[in-house]
Amino acid sequence: MLYDLILIQVHLGDLRIDSRDPSTLILVKSITPPYIYSSTIIIVEDEAGDVARLTVCNLEHTMIDPLISEGDILAIKQPCWSRLLDGGYHIRVDHPSDLVQLQPNDDLVNEGWRISEDMELGKDATEWKKEGDMMFLKKRFRKALKCYDHGLRYLSTHPSSASSIDLYRKKCGVNIVLLRLDAAAEDLSLAISLYALSNPSLTTSPLVNPSIIESWLHSHSTSDPLNISALVSHPLRSLAARIKFDLGIFQTTATYNLPLISSYVGPLTLHVDAATYISDTEVRKTALHGRGLFAKRAFQTGELICVEKGFVLPGYFINDRSSDCLLYNLGNGTAAPRPGALLFKELVQKLKWNRSLRREFFELDDGGYGDEQGVGNGEGDEDWMVDVFRIERIRTLNCFSVPTRSLDLLSPTYNPHSNPEMRNGFWIHASYINHSCLPNSVRTFIGDVHILRATKPIAPGEEITHQYISPDIDIMERQEKFKVTWGFECDCRLCEIDGGIGEEVRRQRVLLFEELKAAVMKLGGQGPLTITAVKKIARMTGRLEADGEKDLYATLPRLALVHPTLFLTEAWRGVKNVDKMIESSRKLLRNFGLLTVVEGDRFEVSSNAGLVNVEAVRALKYLAEGYTAKGQPTLAEKCREIARLWFLVITGAEVGMEEFMKQ
Numbered sequence: 001m002l003y004d005l006i007l008i009q010v011h012l013g014d015l016r017i018d019s020r021d022p023s024t025l026i027l028v029k030s031i032t033p034p035y036i037y038s039s040t041i042i043i044v045e046d047e048a049g050d051v052a053r054l055t056v057c058n059l060e061h062t063m064i065d066p067l068i069s070e071g072d073i074l075a076i077k078q079p080c081w082s083r084l085l086d087g088g089y090h091i092r093v094d095h096p097s098d099l100v101q102l103q104p105n106d107d108l109v110n111e112g113w114r115i116s117e118d119m120e121l122g123k124d125a126t127e128w129k130k131e132g133d134m135m136f137l138k139k140r141f142r143k144a145l146k147c148y149d150h151g152l153r154y155l156s157t158h159p160s161s162a163s164s165i166d167l168y169r170k171k172c173g174v175n176i177v178l179l180r181l182d183a184a185a186e187d188l189s190l191a192i193s194l195y196a197l198s199n200p201s202l203t204t205s206p207l208v209n210p211s212i213i214e215s216w217l218h219s220h221s222t223s224d225p226l227n228i229s230a231l232v233s234h235p236l237r238s239l240a241a242r243i244k245f246d247l248g249i250f251q252t253t254a255t256y257n258l259p260l261i262s263s264y265v266g267p268l269t270l271h272v273d274a275a276t277y278i279s280d281t282e283v284r285k286t287a288l289h290g291r292g293l294f295a296k297r298a299f300q301t302g303e304l305i306c307v308e309k310g311f312v313l314p315g316y317f318i319n320d321r322s323s324d325c326l327l328y329n330l331g332n333g334t335a336a337p338r339p340g341a342l343l344f345k346e347l348v349q350k351l352k353w354n355r356s357l358r359r360e361f362f363e364l365d366d367g368g369y370g371d372e373q374g375v376g377n378g379e380g381d382e383d384w385m386v387d388v389f390r391i392e393r394i395r396t397l398n399c400f401s402v403p404t405r406s407l408d409l410l411s412p413t414y415n416p417h418s419n420p421e422m423r424n425g426f427w428i429h430a431s432y433i434n435h436s437c438l439p440n441s442v443r444t445f446i447g448d449v450h451i452l453r454a455t456k457p458i459a460p461g462e463e464i465t466h467q468y469i470s471p472d473i474d475i476m477e478r479q480e481k482f483k484v485t486w487g488f489e490c491d492c493r494l495c496e497i498d499g500g501i502g503e504e505v506r507r508q509r510v511l512l513f514e515e516l517k518a519a520v521m522k523l524g525g526q527g528p529l530t531i532t533a534v535k536k537i538a539r540m541t542g543r544l545e546a547d548g549e550k551d552l553y554a555t556l557p558r559l560a561l562v563h564p565t566l567f568l569t570e571a572w573r574g575v576k577n578v579d580k581m582i583e584s585s586r587k588l589l590r591n592f593g594l595l596t597v598v599e600g601d602r603f604e605v606s607s608n609a610g611l612v613n614v615e616a617v618r619a620l621k622y623l624a625e626g627y628t629a630k631g632q633p634t635l636a637e638k639c640r641e642i643a644r645l646w647f648l649v650i651t652g653a654e655v656g657m658e659e660f661m662k663q
């Protein structure tokens, strides 16, 4: 914190170009209203009367609710001149932790700038509250906070418990809106303790002690040892529940009413009051992939491994132009529209205002940035510097691209290329999960709740993996994607086998696959399928199946065959050839590494490479249809049973399964 450091105060005339001295500080006063775009630009003067242009980046401001206003007194750490593209110079603040807004009566502020505050205009607490409420309604949240503060200051000389409780409650509400949860917890603790002190039956209760309440609000526990739910007024206990959910409540069981949660969620209601369940998983070091997530107990296929409420999930859509946001490149001074920019901005805001949340965030993988920059790790929660470049590195390596509900991705009208309803969001515990092309879990989302289920049985102590992206057919292409986005090369069993295949075989595979794809696409534009056309595709697929290296893939997925077999399965279904549809559905499962055995009335998955997905559920649905048509209801029911379990895995909750099975 600025105040804790011994810094030398300098003036505008002392600053150097592009060279920062970490031991310096400058005090300036803004002398114009701010101009707000992606950043805030404002003209400031120092105590000597020299003026400069100040650009403050990475702040949570809006045009109607600016963070800096005319007349504000600002302390800026390690200031320097930066060149502008037009040839001029400005002082640019990148890290929010380098900027502190001072109160006019702060010790650091010189006599000349110590202005008499609005307080002296003669308003009382009721009037300040009224003005604060008006500002709140106009969404000028920061101004509302100031008004409530003035009201509280008035009350320090004109005490009234009822008015103080009310103003702390109001401040708490505004701080929640501004994501300042630590401050909200402090306000609420003061409100509750004043409430207890003014209530004769509570004066001996621990509720009179604000620090006990504050530590409970930060405790993440589901218990209520202070009996707040029974002893405190409704408005105060609702705020307590709000803060606890926003700071994160952890439960130790996997009990959730997911259909109910799912029913709440929609594009405008993403944030769900759900507790987090992570107690049966733990973060540990892996042999080769940094840290990873490990099972603390056994999980069966379909079981919940962990459930986590989002750290940050802004409401915008990735492909929605009206949600565009610019991300500045400080290296070359350019700005470009970036879908992750709003997530970045909210992360900065949350970390700037909530010291209690910094440690868990900054401990995440930053791709070596901390070590390279020598910024290291903080000792306590207090010490983590809000370094925006580090936040951005952590964001790119750990964020998720998410639908409103994973179920929505199965809608017949969903188009991955045109559907804009995907967002970037951030989940901390889930960020420790490493990638495998042969994963043992699938992640899904219902609003801001991340749900991880097992795709196959997991033993205690086993590492939990999921697919960051579904693997490309060609090993070179998929390794390239892992390298570019996350900086690693996958060494799973599939990549090992694919990587060992000779260049020529790989080339032939891709050629054949492309040829098949072109033939299938051509057929798509030619009206109803004929049996001759389907047979032609089946012959071409047969050539790909006969790949000389196929034995190596005994229980592994054969990704190049997935799309052709999916086409054939649906084509045989289209021409009502039940036997061929059954054969092709089983082949489709096999090509995902999901081997099945059928003996009499027995249908079993005999080997599971972990690649449970929507096409696999569809294959089971077709099998159920086929066995029903052939008068084999036991086999059909078994297929439906597995389909239901896998549907749960790929959507998170059982909602929508009956409709899907009917499609």
Ligand SMILES: C[S@@+](CC[C@H](N)C(=O)[O-])C[C@H]1O[C@@H](n2cnc3c(N)ncnc32)[C@H](O)[C@@H]1O
Pocket (backbone or CB within 6 Å): 288, 289, 290, 291, 292, 364, 365, 397, 398, 431, 432, 433, 434, 435, 436, 486, 487, 488, 489, 490, 491
């Ligand atoms: C979301 S983090 C996963 C947790 C990370 N291992 C850690 O120590 O914090 C993503 C990073 O983990 C590593 N990683 C994930 N999957 C991997 C894999 N299959 N092989 C090697 N490294 C992997 C990469 O460094 C990647 O950038």
